[in-house]
Amino acid sequence: MAKINLQPLFDNVLVKPLQAEEMLPSGIVLPDSAKEKPQTGLIMAVGPGSTDDKGNPVKMVVKVGQKVMYKKWGGNEVKVNGEEWMLVEQKDILAIVE
Template sequence: MSKLNYQPLGDRVIVSPQQPEQTTKFGIVIPDSAQEKPQSGTVIAVGPGKTSDEGKVIPTTVKEGDSVIYAKYGGTELKVDGSDYLIIKESDILAIKR
């Protein structure tokens, strides 16, 4: 996995989405409903954390390399050197795979 030259701001996180063909290989996330569909991916870069109303930075809890599932809704797509990434807020990450 290539190192990205981007530092997310605030509580944003950049994830490298897992490819659909890989989903079957690992056999993990295949939602069967049309509601909100979670996706899986790997955390590539992590922002310092959200700044509270009084200026305190609340550190993010996910780390680079974490395998996560997240709600795609709200994220921003980013293409760098032909690879697709997604910038999401940490609050859009539902769970970490242990």
Template sequence: MKLKPLSDRVLVKRLEMEEKTAGGIIIPDSAKEKPMRGEVVAVGPGKAGDDGKVVPMTVKAGDVVLFAKYAGTEIKLDGEEHLVMREDDILAVVD
């Protein structure tokens, strides 16, 4: 299934976190938090400004981003978890 976000929405696939700590301790599934890092899969065209012109998106498909813990709406696409969020919910792009 393909999904094209509208306006200033972004489709993000969560990136899995390490299952071990730096000290080598394995973290069980019940103690894991959902990752707050993901890869941008698709972006909308942008948000309309006050003058009616569309302001282009800052992020693009393929960018790795950090986002707020409770940002976006979770959806399943082809059996995989994704998030649809506003570009404003993205905190930073990871280089």
């Protein structure tokens, strides 16, 4: 794997989206225009965390290497090593997939 040249700040998480199945059970292949944006991915980098309203540190719950589900419209697309990845706030991560 190539070196990642992007380090998230605060409570941001760099997620590599996992592609959804491209073929329906009936055998029909979906064109790119009909596919939904992936909502699961692998965490590639994690920011150091943030602070709450009182200045207390808020620890990061997620770790590099975990598979997660995130909000459909959460995050920003970023290009990393020629691939489209997502920069997502920790609060927009819905679950850790085990």
